[in-house]
Amino acid sequence: MANKITSRSENYSEWYNDLVKAADLAEHSSVRGCMVIKPYGYAIWEKMQAQLDKMFKETGHQNAYFPLLIPKSFLSKEAQHVDGFAKECAVVTHHRLKNSPDGKGVIVDPEAKLEEELIIRPTSETIIWNTYRDWIQSYRDLPLLINQWANVMRWELRTRLFLRTAEFLWQEGHTAHATAEEAIAETKQMLEVYATFAEEFMAIPVIKGVKSENERFAGALDTYCIEAMMQDGKALQAGTSHFLGQNFAKAFDVMFSTKENKQEYVWATSWGVSTRLMGALVMTHSDDDGLVLPPALAPIQVVMVPIYKTDEEYDLIVGKLNDLASALKIAGVTVKVDSDRQKKPGWKFAEWELKGVPVRIALGPRDLEQGNIEMARRDTKEKASLPIEGIVDKIAREVLPSIQSNLHQRALEMRNSRTYRADTYAEFKEILEQKGGFILAHWDGTPETEQKIKEETKATIRCIPLDSPSESGTCIYTGKPSERRVLFAEAY
């Protein structure tokens, strides 16, 4: 094996790092905490972007772009917001370099100090709401539905490829509305968009819910989220949608005239998903042999490997594969014919498995004689010899959709088998220590109790699931009354 991957059972975290590098998704850069997203990884991100962008536009949003740099004073206008982000901001203080006196390299020119420092955006609420003040005068300007694809920077003390990097790529939607009801509806709508995207395209089952006060976005009245379970039983927040109330409108003085010509503050939402979704994709489906990609997001859905000995055979077989590839492309399938003559078939099989290509086709003289072709599925590792006749249709209509739904099903079963109900604190702790996973339990609704549980067990409330039925019970920690179970887990 050229690229050896630590097995999941041996060390899940090492497996993840090995896999991200071996599958050529990303690598560490020479900048602390910042990664280089490699072409294959970026291609997956582009597929995600394309789909999400389409869904945003279908729900009436437009893209725009705001500055990377935010004046320091903006950040402090919303008190909770600055509290949440102050500790992880990169700050621009100067605008010029000059040759150092000793002639070795350059230094920051002390004379080029900025009047006001600029913050590299950790998120764009402040710069955007400062801009919205000029864009919104009347109820006729509302709703304002904007999305931005951008990079942001949060000076994280501990980083991990895709899951938590100092700089990451994301989209952030920022909308403005005339009423609270409309803003709340928008918040929920975007949560649905994220959930649909996760389930149908990423094949990741998610739990929709509301964050507790402790976990809420800094400056939001409510944070809605989707939570997914990774293979090690830990939770990963896969997307958030915030109802911001009038907090930012008040901080940035964004008012509009109603039909009755009264001045009112605007209601806001923001919502985002990031390259962290790449980490979720890896940790939901992949195995010890490498990446496993859902067809909907695979940059290459079908790879074809020719088997041959002579030049004549090579020409014949690659020609045949090219024909099949053309037919598949017409059927809407993305294909690569791996016609590299330097690499042997065995090498290619291993390589494309590592990269998670959903379907692999191999064609050799033996198959050709019998009118057959070998097809292998990445999800189940099944290999089958099938008639060439009808193979295009079978792959496009049957196999790829089947892989997509199988991955989702498998992930759902994994999650279900590791979701528990706990009625006592002892039970709760035992599940966390011995099994890990999601725990549905009663909670008294106070931040203090949540904090205590977190300190003692590392588990936090991932969300209050939207679909959790009301059920009276008592808090596992304090014994106080509770009306519904909430979702606890250790989180990434």
Added chain:
RNA sequence: CGGGGUGUAGCGCAGCCCGGUAGCGCGCUUCGUUCGGGACGAAGAGGUCGUAGGUUCGAAUCCUGCCACCCCGACCA
């Protein structure tokens, strides 16, 4: 921010304890043979040993400072 680790060829590492002018595997280049699960042979190319200073006739190796990155923990809207 606390603890640990690592910086030597594109990548992964050995050499350091015990100082003598740098080596292995993969990859790369050329040629030939191979090709149904990570082929083989031959010939090549490639290194300011993180950095600054010190000790010494001589430093990748010993000493001191600095820098960077990684891992574990705390933190993480």
